[in-house]
Amino acid sequence: MTTETPAKSAQPSAPKTGSKIRVDKWLWHARFFKTRTLAAKTVSAGKVRVNDAKITKTSHLLVASDVLTFTQGRHTCVIRVELPGTRRGPAPEAQTLYTDLSPPRENSPPNPRFEGKGRPTKKDRRNLALSRGAALED
DSSP: OOOOOOOOOSSOOOOOTTOOEEHHHHHHHTTSSSSHHHHHHHHHTTOEEETTEEEOOTTOEEOTTOEEEEEETTEEEEEEEOOOOSSOOOHHHHGGGEEEOOOOOOOOOOOOOGGGSSSOOHHHHHHHHHHHHHHHHO
């Protein structure tokens, strides 16, 4: 009587459609935070909403179709969970875990420059000083 157990595969299994994952772990897997600790601190501080409900526990479980709202820097991110992650992989793999519902970000205008040429040269500054002085003498 020998009992045989199936060999475990080296590859992680594909996530089940109804599987759940902790919110801090998912935010880290989806590469919104550099470390899981930063994700956990953000959740603990009450800065994350799941389906319009503020959560403060990192153990909150996420399922597919949950909507997360949180701030990252100066921008508010609205994200719909598509898949629970099994690992923190490369960025293209992480982008398959969610759909971004955030409004498009407005690009800030570049800093104004001196006549479109960048920083004024020493000669330009001298000429500007001379023209200002001449205007005062009139």
